[in-house]
Amino acid sequence: MNKQMVAIIGGAVAGSEATYQLTERGIRCVVIEQNDLPYGKIEDGLPKWHAKQRQKEMDLIDSRINHELVDFVPRTKIGKDVSFSELYGLGWSAILLANGAWKDRPFPIKEIDEFEGSGFYYQNPFVYWFNHYKESKYSGEQITITDNPIVVGGGLASIDVAKILQLELVVMALKERGISVDVVEMEHKGIQKTLDAHELTWDDLGLQGCNLLYRRDVTNMPLASIPPDATPEKEQAIRNTRQKILKKAVDKYLFRFQDHRQPVGILVENNKLVGLRMIETDVIDRKAVAVKGTEHDVRGSMIISSIGSIPEPIDGIPMQWSWYDINSEETGEVNQLERVFGMGNVVTGKGNIRISRKHAREVANYVAENHLPEAGVDVEAIQKKVKEWQTRVGYDGNYSNWANAHSRE
Ligand SMILES: Cc1cc2nc3c(=O)[nH]c(=O)nc-3n(C[C@H](O)[C@H](O)[C@H](O)COP(=O)(O)OP(=O)(O)OC[C@H]3O[C@@H](n4cnc5c(N)ncnc54)[C@H](O)[C@@H]3O)c2cc1C
Structure with a gap:
């Protein structure tokens, strides 16, 4: 040997x-x-x-x-x-x-690349920033979290991105009220319970919070995998589990979620990225199919793409x-x-x-x-x-x- x-x-x-x-x-x-x-x-x-x-x-x-x-x-x-x-x-x-x-899978709207680092972020550098920015030797990209961020994605990692945004926003909102909370502690406890402990409600914070957008419906979110040999009953049980996972995360971290929509364009005002042009979708054979005439604007202060890594x-x-x-x-x-x-x-x-x-x-x-x-x-x-x-x-x-x-x- x-x-x-x-x-x-x-x-x-x-x-x-x-x-x-x-x-x-x-x-x-x-x-x-x-x-x-x-x-x-x-x-x-x-x-x-x-x-x-x-x-x-x-x-x-x-x-x-x-x-x-x-x-x-x-x-x-x-x-x-x-x-x-x-x-x-x-x-x-x-x-x-x-x-x-x-490598993050490229966002489907190419023009957004111009805003990378100033309003638009990919998941890998975003999570890297979150994990390290508090370290004294950190010298990487600095990201400022602003209210009403949009996350485009649908896997477990995109839920983590939505959580990061919510936790950071709530830490800042509580700090303005003289309350200091630790992000990690709040992740364990949940935002709802943390607010309860301070006798505050989500509305009291005046935040819009994060908006997670997914192209198919929740039962197709890859939050739990379906084995290739799953019986129809087993498959249905896993699809129900996916719904439960998402609901639990929304209840605990209070982010918004919209399914059945995908981006078709970006919104730019005064050279600033201010949101996405979306279209509604139907799910046909597990694929998202755009529904003509349903284009609409979703405004957001920053956009994070969490659509997979290659x-x-x-x-x-x-x-x-x-x-x-x-x-x-x-x-x-x-x-x-x-x-x-x-x-x-x-x-x-x-x-x-x-x-x-x-x-x-x-x-x-x-x-x-x-x-x-x-x-x-x-x-x-x-x-x-x-x-x-x-x-x-x-x-x-x-x-x-x-x-x-x-x-x-
Ligand atoms: C937001 C997020 C949440 C997650 N949550 C969970 C979870 O809850 N549970 C779970 O099980 N998994 C989770 N994961 C996934 C898990 O962390 C990864 O799937 C797993 O760690 C991948 O291991 P790996 O060794 O295959 O790849 P990596 O960890 O990516 O290792 C690749 C290594 O190769 C090095 N490398 C890359 N390119 C080169 C090169 N050209 N030359 C030399 N070295 C190179 C890298 O520095 C790295 O050390 C999560 C991932 C993310 C992003």
Whole structure:
């Protein structure tokens, strides 16, 4: 096994699970991570109120990367700091793409791009801001939350975005009344109960709050997945669950929700984005179909697009539409490239830790059992290159020291 060396791009849930499966078999791994630390969406996606779960997942990732058979290469983005062709040319036993889905699906109205960062925001940078803006070292984009924001989307993440907006708006409104509340505490308790405790009502705050707009109807919202072999009864039960999930979130966080509508244009006044032109929809065969003549304006002070995430294209990795060109989801095998496999969110597209981990486990074991070159690879030549990459970013090979020095507050 010492003749084998596997490159893993991205060290978060999927990458660290693959690392674990391979090192358990005695296979050396090199984990190449664009950030200082390999926590991915655990740190930058999952909203910060999941504090316990976040810590548990980060500890698990650390324990798997901090292993004698693993070389970690931080601050190295494949496709930018090291090209995919340079990586591929080193002749690894296998390359595993565990780099997640970090590109927001483009908003259907192209003209909105002009307002990105000033009135229009995509979900990934928006949640990143929410998770980190209170840290003393935060130097990223600053976002100002204003009342009557619009969220376009429909998955669990879009509910989280609506919650973030509501929580931030209520914190500000209570602050104006001299009441200080913590966002995380209010998330646990709910906005309604927090207001009750201060003998206030939603109307007292004078807020319009967030407006979540969804293109189909609530029973088609991807809030709980329907297995392909579900009986009609089971399917109906899951559709009812979706309604319950949404109702619970609306009751607890008091945001507005409108289904059956999709954007067809933007509203701009004095060079400022002031809302969206929407059209009503019918749901036919689970697809949203616009109803002619139902166009109407929905005004909003800011717009957040939460319509899904896709992998970032990397030069040299073939694409099939918005996704890497994968031969089968089961094996993660990438077409046209030898011994390159996708795993986790990069393939499943599901914003779910458990699903990412399971997929990574299955693909890593499949690769270990079926695809490692019998004769092995030139481990020394690869290690020489890896050392060069590590030196370039100032990483001395001691993961614990590095993690302590670079962990966030
Ligand atoms: C708002 C929100 C709420 C969520 N809530 C939940 C929830 O309640 N429950 C749940 O189970 N899941 C939730 N998720 C989803 C969950 O966090 C992710 O699905 C899961 O963490 C994905 O793991 P992954 O390892 O596949 O991908 P990622 O976590 O995206 O990991 C990819 C890694 O690759 C690195 N990388 C990317 N590109 C490169 C490159 N070119 N070169 C080198 N490194 C690279 C990244 O920095 C990252 O470390 C939520 C997600 C969001 C956004």
